[in-house]
Each structure stands twice: as structure tokens, then as C-alpha cells.
Amino acid sequence: MSETTPAVAGGESLMPNAQQRAKLRNTRRLKDKFSRWGVASAGLAVVGALGLIFFYLFSEVAPLLKGADVEVLETYPHTQTSQSERSEHLVLERYEQIGATYTASGQVQFFVADNGKPISVFDVPKSDGASFSSIGYGTPVDGLVAYGYSNGELMLTQLNYRLSYPNDTRKITPEILYPLGDEPVVLDDQGHSLAHVAVQKTARGYAVVGVTDDGRLRFGRYSTRENMMTGKVTTSGRVDALPALPNGAKVRFVQVDKTARHLVVADDQARLHIYDVSDAANLTLTESVPTGRGQVTAMQYLVGTGSLAVGTDTGAVSQWLLVRDPDNVFRLQLVRDFESLPGAITTISPEYARRGFLVGDEQGSLGIYYGTSSRTLLVAKVADNPIENLAISPINGKLLIYDTSGQIGVASVWNEHPEVSFSSLWQKVWYEGRSEPEYVWQASSGGDGFESKMSLVPLSLGTLKAAFFAMLFAIPLGIAGALYTAYFMTPKMRGLVKPSIEIMEALPTVILGFLAGLWLAPFLENHLPAVFSILIFMPLMMVMVGFGWSRLPQAIRTRAPEGWEAAILIVPILLTGWLCIELSPHMEVWFFGGSMRQWFTDYGISYDQRNALVVGIAMGFAVIPTIFSIAEDAVFNVPRHLTQGSLALGATRWQTVVGVVLPTASPGIFSAVMMGFGRAVGETMIVLMATGNSPVVNFNIFEGMRTLSANIAVELPETAVASTHFRVLFLAALVLLALTFIVNTCAEIIRQRLRKRYSNL
Incomplete structure (x- = not known):
């Protein structure tokens, strides 16, 4: 019993230990499984969150990729359908309730846009015995329409809509105004019939062009003055x-711009001509160019009158710009061709x-185009007969289509974002008023006739420019400092330096940007x-101090504890910096x-106060x-046995750093550089406050830039929700996210x- 008891007792004492171990x-095992699933779930959650961010950004950007859509809702006969009463011009007001037609008999007929029900009719004044001979109109926003008569006279009209709200219901009352008075003005003193007329409102009054039936061109400038006492104009x-x-060419179409300086004429020989009419005493024909696309059958200025939309008998549609050459002479320049329509262009x-502009042809096809983005948004058949007139509402939501049978079609239009295309975002675009294609970001302006310029190239290049100069400043200092601190510095000094540098990351970037913009720049x-x-x-000083230190007697050098040599450089660095700053004014005078x-400017180098140099220093500091x-x-964290083995084999500490430490630590160093680059790419406040936000396309260190993140921060709060500008800013965010990804x-x-x-x- 005495022999078995210990065994039993021992067995009994071992059983709890085995159970505890199990x-x-x-x-x-449960903890490992839980941790594994927890880490996996967290990783998937991060990936899912990133995917949701991509999905949300893309959902905001997706409408930019959609073209135009037109749906004909209703068709009805116009109240006047005889040939003598055919519509010469069609208009739709901004609330899309009332349409108006200008007829050949000199009447302006207003009707309900949805069903054609007549509202009112106005007779345009004319002299006794005169008859209608032509009609011309300016850009739609001015609402000007000019009637030309058979006796050389011209009557200028303007649509106006008075709003009232009886019983809290909007009431629109159409009326006709006569900017030059209610009597026709004489454009041709010889009394010949005006075969073609054109009109445009200018800063000083009204510019009118008339072409007589015998081929003479007449250019008139008119202004009005109202008597404050009597109200007489x-x-x-x-x-x-x-x-x-x-x-011997004959005029087919004529247009005048809003500056009253240029006249563009299309003749019957498939040529375009530009007249310089800025000097009344010297009206000259500047240039004649072939269209190269057939005979012109329709021609209209786009908003702002900086470019012309031209259609020909071959169905070709193109855009022409008025471009200033080096001799300060404006010439016609073909800049864009669009998808052709099946038939000859009629309107x-x-x-x-x-x-943007809409085009109709003789086969009842409709084309919707946009100039800046070079987009053909829609080509579709919308009528069974040739289209004579088109009228798009000012808010681009409804369209009236008038064909040769006298039918008016009412169509709904979706065309929200025609300004954007791959070419307008990433390629050079020839904008109105520019001498050549350029990359430009200028999304908004105070004028209604402004041409949006939304190239992402200046912003993307500015982002890379800011990150490049910041990394150029930060990489050498960051990596060299890390090498010295981790390998050469004593633990006590490292315990002071490392937290001091890391606490720099806690500085708000808005403070750094504020200091960079107001003090550093x-x-x-x-x-x-x-x-x-x-x-x-500074590098020369460090080399000289190091060389001098190495030549000092051993007894002196041993007084400085190993790893504290960097402290010796503090005073020389401060003195060198102070000396360079003090000598700076004298160096400017001497050299x-x-x-x-000014020396930079004389040599063609632009210098902005807030530039990439300032950003490189400030953002590099961050x-x-x-x-x-x-x-x-x-x-x-490089294993100690590697460095000790290298030293034991006779390598110096510097050789050990280059041959052992750097290769071993290279994955971590590379990660550090990439993390820093990602921080620099996404930085907002420093570049916002220290660059001047100039969207330029260059890598000049003395000029500023505008980055994607800064642009979003500046413009997103002020843009209209769901507008093209709004969605392009989301596209910029998507580009930035994709770049960092x-x-x-x-x-x-x-x-x-x-x-x-x-x-x-």
C-alpha cells in the first residue's frame, strides 16, 4: 500500500495539470480563431469601406458619362400653316410654358407650348407698302429679332415676359419691345430690299448688318437715349x-459679334469671310477661307459670340473660332468637327x-452638340419632314420642333452635363479667346457667357509638383536622420530626439500653412x-567640421561621449544659417x-511669392x-547579429550601414517614403494657404500650383449640388483616391x- 499510494497520489496530482493544459x-485555440476571424473581418471591413467610397464617388461621377436624351411628347399643328404665314423663327421662354413664332407676314404669335393654344398676336410695325424680306436674330439670351423689309428698312424687336402672381399663381404675360423705337430705321438709303439681316446687342447699343438684293453689305451702329423728363426715346x-x-460671290448668311468688331459672312461658293469693322473709317475684308465641308446652309454664333456653329449641305457640322494672330488680326480657325447628320443642315x-447647340436637317434628324468638350451628344430622327426651326428653353429642359408641314413637336430634353468629355478633362482644348489649345482650369466666372474650362491636368500636375518638392525636401532629411538616430546615436540622446521629431506630426497643418503663407513666403x-x-x-560646413574634428588630438575627441557627436554641429549650423541670412542683401547687390x-524675371523665370519652394519646405516639414x-x-529593428558580424569582419560602421543596414531595412524605408508621399499627395491646408492656388502647368519651383485636394476644398462649398462643376470635383476626388490607391x-x-x-x- 505504501508503494501504490504515492503512485495514486501522483496520478491524482497529474490529472488536474493535464486537464488544465488541455x-x-x-x-x-478559441482566442486564435477569434483573433483570426476578427482580423479578417476588420480587413474585409476596411476593403468594404474603401469600396463603398469608390462606389459613392463613382455614383456622383457617372452622370457625366451620359449623353443627351430627347423624347417627343406631343405633336400638334400650328395655328398658321399657310406658306405665306410660315414660321421664320421659334422661341421658348424659360418657364417652358409659352412659345412664340415670328411669321413671314410680320406677326409674333404666342401660344401654349404644350398644346399650341393661341395666347396673343402682335403685329410688328412697318412702313406703308413695305413687305417682309428677311429675318435675323442675335444670341438667344438677348431675345433680339430684326425684320428686314423690301424698302431697305429694318425693325428691331425684343421679347419680354412680365411676371405676376395673382392668388399666389405665376402668370406670364408676353409682350414685344422695340429697342430702337416703334418706327423702322433705314439701313439702305437706296431703298433696296434687305435679303439678309443680322443683329447683336453690344455694350454701346446695337449692331445691325443688312445685305441688299443687289449684293451690297450695309453695317449699322445704333444707340438710344431716353429723356428722363418725357420718357421719349x-x-x-x-x-x-x-x-x-x-x-462675285453672293451672301448666303451673315453674323455680327457682340463687340461689333467682326462680321462673318458665308457665301454661295462654300467660303467663309471675316470683316474687321472695329474702325468705322476703315472697314476691311480680313480673310476668306474655304469651309472644306460643302456649301453653308446654316450658321449661328454660340453664346458669347466667340465661336460659330456652321452646318453645310453635306450634313457636316463644325465649330469655328475667331483667333487673334501674332499681328493682332482676327482670323477664322476651324477647331472642331462633329458627327454629321444624314441630310443637309436646315437650322x-x-x-x-x-x-451647346442643336441642329436640324432636311430628313427630320436632330443633332445635339457641345463645343468645348467636342461631344456629339445625340443624333436621332424626331420628325417626318424637314426641320425648319428649333427652340430650346433657357433651362435646357424642353424643345420645340417646327417642320415644313407646319407641325410643332414638343420634346423633353435631358442634357445635364455636356461640358465634360475625356478630351476636355485630359487633353488640350482650344478655348474661345485663346491663340492655341491649352490645359486650363477655370470652372466658373461672374459672366453668363463664360466658357467653363475644367481640365484636370493642371490640378493633377500641381498635386504631383507639390508632392515632388515636398519629398525632395523630406526624404534626405527623414531617412538620413533616421539612420543616424537608430544606428549612431546613443540611447539617451535617441530618447530625446525621436519623441521630439515625432511630436512635430501633432502640429496642425493649418498652422503650418498659415506660417508658410504669412511668414515663410x-x-x-x-x-x-x-x-x-x-x-x-551648410553641407560644406558639416564636412569641414567633421574633417576638423577628425584632426583633433585623440585626448580631446575622447572627451565627447560616443554617439553625442551630432551635438557638436548645433552651433555651426545655427551660425551658418545666420550668416547666410545676414549676407543675403549684400549678395543681391554684389551678384x-x-x-x-528681378534677376530671375530678366532671364525669363517667373517668380511668385507663394510658390513650390515654400510648399516644399512647409509640407516637407509636415x-x-x-x-x-x-x-x-x-x-x-535590423537584427543586431548582422551589424555585429559585419563589424567583426572588419567593416567600418559606415560600410555596415551601406552594405547591411540599408538593404535589410529597405522594405521599411520604402514604406516610409510611400507613406510620406501619400501624406504629401493628400495634403490640403498647406498647399491651400501657401501656393496662391494658381492652376499652372509647369514644374517651375518658383511658381505656385493648385492641387486636387486644395481645389476640392476651395470650390466644393460654393458650387451648386448636382451641377457639372460639382460632379467634376467629385471626379477629382475619385482621381485623387485612385492615385493614392x-x-x-x-x-x-x-x-x-x-x-x-x-x-x-
Whole structure:
């Protein structure tokens, strides 16, 4: 019994231990499983959140990819359908309730747009015995229509809609105004019939062009003055004769711009002509160019009158710009061709506030185009007969279609974002008023006739420019500082330096941007020589101090504890910086004629006070802690046996750093650089406050830039929700997110390859 009891007792004492170990293993297994699933779930949640961000951004951007859509809702006969009463011009007001037709008999007929029910009729005044001979109209936003008569006279009309709200219900009352008075003005003193007329409202009055039936061109400038006491309007004007077209050509169409400086004429020989009428005493024919696309059958200025939409008998549709050449002479330049229509073009209707226009042809087809983006948004058959007139509402939501049978079609229109295309976002665009195609970001302006310029190239390039100069400043300092701190510095000094640098990351970037914009930028501008002298003399000073220290007696050098040598450089660095700044004004006088900035300008180098140099320093200061912290940890975690083995084999500490530490820590250092780059790309407040926000396309370190993130921060709060500008800003955010995603993905791939390559060390 005495022999078995200990065994039993021992067995009894071992059983609880085995059970405890099994229980611990089960608990550990559950914890591992829970942790594995927790980490996997968290990772999937991060990926899902990132996917949702992409999905949301794309949902806001997707409407930009959609073209136009037109649906004919109703068709009805116009109240006047005889040939003598055919419609010469069709208009639809902004509330899309009332349409108006200008007839050949000189009547303006208003009707309900949805069903054609007559509302009112106005007779345009004319002299006794005169008959209608032609009609012309300016840009739609002015609502000007000119009647030309058989006796050489012209009557200018303007639509107006008075609003009232009886019983809280909107009531629209149409009326006709006569800007030059209620009597016709004489355009041709010889009394010939006006075969063609054109009109445009200018800053000084009204510009009118008439072409007589014998081929003479008459150009008139009119202005009005109202008597404040009597209310009587007095009209004054001047009419001049223009040179005839060359080669006996006859005028088919004529247009005048809003500056009253240029006249464009289309003849019957498939040519376009531009007249310079800015000097009344010297009206000249500047240029004649062939269309190259057939005989012109329709021609209209787009809003702002900086470009012309031209249609021909071959169905070709094109856009022409008035471009100033180096001799300050305006010439016609073909800039865009669009998708052709099946039949000859019969009418062109420009939009009210955009560079879009609608085109009808003789086969009943409709084309919707947009100039700036070079987009053909829609080509569809909407009528069974040739289209004579088109009228788009000022808000681009409804369309009236008038064909040769006298039928009016009412169509709903969806055309929300025609301004955007791949070419307008990423390629050079020839904008109105520019001498050549350019990359431009200027999304809004105060004028209704402004042409939106939404190229993402300046913003993307500005983002890379800001990140490049910031990394150029941060990478050497961050990595070199991390190497020295982790490998050469004593633990006590490292315990002071590392937290001090890492706490820099807690500084708000808005404060850094504020200091960069209000203090650093003016300081650098006033001490430009100091910037370059510091870049030269600071490294030289360090080399000289190091060389001098190495030549000191051993007894002196041993007094400085190992790893504290960096403290010796503090005073020389401060003295060198102070000396460079103090000598800066003298260096400007000695070498740069008193002003280094002016010296740059004389050599064709632009200098802005808030520039990439300021951003590089300020944003580099913000990025350094990120790079330093990650790189320092990577270097510090290099296995000690590797460095000790290298030193034991006779390598110096510097050789060990280059040959052992750097390759081993390279995945972590590369990650640090990529993290810093991602921080620089997404930085907003520093570039917002320190760059001037100029969307320029260059890598000049002395000029500013505008980044994607800063542009979003500036413009998104002020843009209309769901507008094209709004969605393009979301597209900019999507581009920024995609850029960082691609960079981080590539960085991770490279990091894994580096890790695999040096894992055997």
C-alpha cells in the first residue's frame, strides 16, 4: 500500500495539470480563431469601406458619362400653316410654358407650348407698302429679332415676359419691345430690299448688318437715349458700306459679334469671310477661307459670340473660332468637327448659357452638340419632314420642333452635363479667346457667357509638383536622420530626439500653412540668396567640421561621449544659417543687381511669392516625422547579429550601414517614403494657404500650383449640388483616391519583393 499510494497520489496530482493544459490549449485555440476571424473581418471591413467610397464617388461621377436624351411628347399643328404665314423663327421662354413664332407676314404669335393654344398676336410695325424680306436674330439670351423689309428698312424687336402672381399663381404675360423705337430705321438709303439681316446687342447699343438684293453689305451702329423728363426715346445711328465679296460671290448668311468688331459672312461658293469693322473709317475684308465641308446652309454664333456653329449641305457640322494672330488680326480657325447628320443642315439653335447647340436637317434628324468638350451628344430622327426651326428653353429642359408641314413637336430634353468629355478633362482644348489649345482650369466666372474650362491636368500636375518638392525636401532629411538616430546615436540622446521629431506630426497643418503663407513666403522672397547659399554652405560646413574634428588630438575627441557627436554641429549650423541670412542683401547687390527676383524675371523665370519652394519646405516639414518614424523603426529593428558580424569582419560602421543596414531595412524605408508621399499627395491646408492656388502647368519651383485636394476644398462649398462643376470635383476626388490607391498598391508590391529578397540576411 505504501508503494501504490504515492503512485495514486501522483496520478491524482497529474490529472488536474493535464486537464488544465488541455483547457488552456482549447482557450488558446478559441482566442486564435477569434483573433483570426476578427482580423479578417476588420480587413474585409476596411476593403468594404474603401469600396463603398469608390462606389459613392463613382455614383456622383457617372452622370457625366451620359449623353443627351430627347423624347417627343406631343405633336400638334400650328395655328398658321399657310406658306405665306410660315414660321421664320421659334422661341421658348424659360418657364417652358409659352412659345412664340415670328411669321413671314410680320406677326409674333404666342401660344401654349404644350398644346399650341393661341395666347396673343402682335403685329410688328412697318412702313406703308413695305413687305417682309428677311429675318435675323442675335444670341438667344438677348431675345433680339430684326425684320428686314423690301424698302431697305429694318425693325428691331425684343421679347419680354412680365411676371405676376395673382392668388399666389405665376402668370406670364408676353409682350414685344422695340429697342430702337416703334418706327423702322433705314439701313439702305437706296431703298433696296434687305435679303439678309443680322443683329447683336453690344455694350454701346446695337449692331445691325443688312445685305441688299443687289449684293451690297450695309453695317449699322445704333444707340438710344431716353429723356428722363418725357420718357421719349431718341435713336441715333450710323450706317457704312462694306467691301463686296471677292469673285462675285453672293451672301448666303451673315453674323455680327457682340463687340461689333467682326462680321462673318458665308457665301454661295462654300467660303467663309471675316470683316474687321472695329474702325468705322476703315472697314476691311480680313480673310476668306474655304469651309472644306460643302456649301453653308446654316450658321449661328454660340453664346458669347466667340465661336460659330456652321452646318453645310453635306450634313457636316463644325465649330469655328475667331483667333487673334501674332499681328493682332482676327482670323477664322476651324477647331472642331462633329458627327454629321444624314441630310443637309436646315437650322441651328444655340443654347442660352452654354456652348451647346442643336441642329436640324432636311430628313427630320436632330443633332445635339457641345463645343468645348467636342461631344456629339445625340443624333436621332424626331420628325417626318424637314426641320425648319428649333427652340430650346433657357433651362435646357424642353424643345420645340417646327417642320415644313407646319407641325410643332414638343420634346423633353435631358442634357445635364455636356461640358465634360475625356478630351476636355485630359487633353488640350482650344478655348474661345485663346491663340492655341491649352490645359486650363477655370470652372466658373461672374459672366453668363463664360466658357467653363475644367481640365484636370493642371490640378493633377500641381498635386504631383507639390508632392515632388515636398519629398525632395523630406526624404534626405527623414531617412538620413533616421539612420543616424537608430544606428549612431546613443540611447539617451535617441530618447530625446525621436519623441521630439515625432511630436512635430501633432502640429496642425493649418498652422503650418498659415506660417508658410504669412511668414515663410515673404521671408524667402526677401532672402532668396540665403536659400541657395544655405544649400551650398551648410553641407560644406558639416564636412569641414567633421574633417576638423577628425584632426583633433585623440585626448580631446575622447572627451565627447560616443554617439553625442551630432551635438557638436548645433552651433555651426545655427551660425551658418545666420550668416547666410545676414549676407543675403549684400549678395543681391554684389551678384544680382540689387534684386534676385528681378534677376530671375530678366532671364525669363517667373517668380511668385507663394510658390513650390515654400510648399516644399512647409509640407516637407509636415512629412518628415512620418518618414523619420517609420524609417527609424525599420533601421533600429535590423537584427543586431548582422551589424555585429559585419563589424567583426572588419567593416567600418559606415560600410555596415551601406552594405547591411540599408538593404535589410529597405522594405521599411520604402514604406516610409510611400507613406510620406501619400501624406504629401493628400495634403490640403498647406498647399491651400501657401501656393496662391494658381492652376499652372509647369514644374517651375518658383511658381505656385493648385492641387486636387486644395481645389476640392476651395470650390466644393460654393458650387451648386448636382451641377457639372460639382460632379467634376467629385471626379477629382475619385482621381485623387485612385492615385493614392495605385501608388500604395505598387508600393506594397515593391516592399514585399524587397522583403523577400533580403529576408535571407
